[in-house]
Amino acid sequence: MATREHQQRHPQKTTSSFSSSRLFIFLLCLGTLFLGFSLFKTSPREQRLQPEQKTETTSSETNGGASTTNSNSACDYSDGRWIYDPKADKSLRYDQTCKEIFKGWNCIGSNKFNAFEVVKWRWKPYHCELPQFDPLLFLKRFANANIGFVGDSLNRNMFVSLFCTLRRTSTEVKKWRPAGADRGFTFLNYNLTISYHRTNLLARYGRWSANTNGGLLESLGYKEGYRIDVDIPEGTWEEALSFHDILIFNTGHWWWAPAKFDPVRSPMLFFQKGTPVMPPVTPDVGLDMVLKNMIPLVQKRIQPGATLFFRTQSPRHFEGGDWDQGGSCQRSQPLSPQEVKEFFSVKKNGTNVEGRLVNEHLYNALKGSDFHILDITHMSEYRADAHPSTAGGKKHDDCMHWCLPGITDTWNDLFVERLNNMKSRS
Ligand SMILES: *[C@@H]1O[C@H](CO)[C@@H](O)[C@H](O)[C@H]1NC(C)=O
Numbered sequence: 001m002a003t004r005e006h007q008q009r010h011p012q013k014t015t016s017s018f019s020s021s022r023l024f025i026f027l028l029c030l031g032t033l034f035l036g037f038s039l040f041k042t043s044p045r046e047q048r049l050q051p052e053q054k055t056e057t058t059s060s061e062t063n064g065g066a067s068t069t070n071s072n073s074a075c076d077y078s079d080g081r082w083i084y085d086p087k088a089d090k091s092l093r094y095d096q097t098c099k100e101i102f103k104g105w106n107c108i109g110s111n112k113f114n115a116f117e118v119v120k121w122r123w124k125p126y127h128c129e130l131p132q133f134d135p136l137l138f139l140k141r142f143a144n145a146n147i148g149f150v151g152d153s154l155n156r157n158m159f160v161s162l163f164c165t166l167r168r169t170s171t172e173v174k175k176w177r178p179a180g181a182d183r184g185f186t187f188l189n190y191n192l193t194i195s196y197h198r199t200n201l202l203a204r205y206g207r208w209s210a211n212t213n214g215g216l217l218e219s220l221g222y223k224e225g226y227r228i229d230v231d232i233p234e235g236t237w238e239e240a241l242s243f244h245d246i247l248i249f250n251t252g253h254w255w256w257a258p259a260k261f262d263p264v265r266s267p268m269l270f271f272q273k274g275t276p277v278m279p280p281v282t283p284d285v286g287l288d289m290v291l292k293n294m295i296p297l298v299q300k301r302i303q304p305g306a307t308l309f310f311r312t313q314s315p316r317h318f319e320g321g322d323w324d325q326g327g328s329c330q331r332s333q334p335l336s337p338q339e340v341k342e343f344f345s346v347k348k349n350g351t352n353v354e355g356r357l358v359n360e361h362l363y364n365a366l367k368g369s370d371f372h373i374l375d376i377t378h379m380s381e382y383r384a385d386a387h388p389s390t391a392g393g394k395k396h397d398d399c400m401h402w403c404l405p406g407i408t409d410t411w412n413d414l415f416v417e418r419l420n421n422m423k424s425r426s
Pocket residue numbers: 144145146191
């Protein structure tokens with residue numbers, strides 16, 4: 001699972017309800033202002049980035065109608081294939097010595113049989129290029145900026161990839177915990193800060209047990225569970241909103257994690273405005289409620305001009321059972337398009353169907369929002385070869401996180417490419 005620890009929750013300030021029409025007018029004014037004045041601005045803080053690509057398609061089956069075009073900003077980066085480059089491991093962006101790599105993800109360090117093969121595959125979108133990003137240019141361009149990853153351990157996996165890549169170029173680094181982050185670093189020569197804010201569900205949650213004086217849930221027979229406040233952000237990332245210039249969110253695996261949120265013994269119990277949602281709803285409905293509350297809350301609380309990304313779901317590749325049923329991922333090569341189709345078909349409801357199911361919820365909730373969607377799902381679906389597997393050193397195969405170096409490096413290429421496209425258009 002993404003991470004097993006359970007943290008103590010602290011009481012949060014509740015937020016005043018906000019008027020979406022006022023926000024709209026505010027954004028409109030802001031947009032107009034920046035359209036007028038941002039032409040030659042260089043600081044990310046002062047930029048109003050252009051919303052684009054908000055209607056990307058969910059997956060494979062579609063091409064996004066992208067015809068061959070020179071405009072990368074219109075390209076569907078998720079529509080492509082992995083190309084083998086036998087020499088690619090000679091120019092690793094970073095290696096197993098990057099200390100930030102969690103032991104279980106260090107496939108080179110753990111001698112995973114194909115650790116060097118993993119990085120020999122390059123993602124090639126059919127209708128454009130996705131170049132490996134240049135860390136020096138990145139450091140210069142985002143000097144004086146703050147970039148935050150908010151989400152579960154899969155977002156940490158992406159954060160570590162970015163850190164290790166930049167660290168190779170710029171070694172003067174201060175390690176600290178900005179804005180309540182789980183971990184963070186400032187690249188001192190550029191005053192660029194990146195941090196990871198851990199949150200599994202985005203919303204605040206904690207253990208719940210029946211009150212002896214009774215209550216709504218007690219009257220329905222609930223004894224134990226987790227209380228999830230759909231309208232309260234988890235404290236780990238609340239401060240991140242007023243700190244960062246660029247934020248990358250994710251949530252997903254924990255909503256389909258019966259090992260922790262056992263539907264019978266420790267179910268998810270949703271609360272809104274401090275009282276239980278009645279009748280109780282299932283986790284997928286709870287996810288919708290959380291997204292519906294958190295998306296406007298984030299949009300309201302970020303700094304003017306900040307850029308928001310939501311990363312789509314990272315696919316898992318358990319074969320022969322789920323993670324706790326002996327499932328494994330022993331492949332040495334990416335899946336074929338036909339295999340991807342079968343693995344992830346929602347209709348077939350296989351072991352790893354979660355990925356596309358989560359995305360359906362995300363795309364619905366993000367429609368019309370200020371978030372840019374970072375669609376990494378389909379490209380990652382091919383990479384059954386790129387998980388730590390037994391090299392993760394746990395009792396179970398890890399077919400959920402990714403080897404580092406590995407494909408979250410490509411996620412960062414996509415992230416940077418999207419940022420660059422926005423900048424050149426402003
Ligand atoms: C570093 O960047 C932050 C904004 O992210 C800014 O507030 C601060 O003044 C900068 N420090 C220096 C020394 O430029």
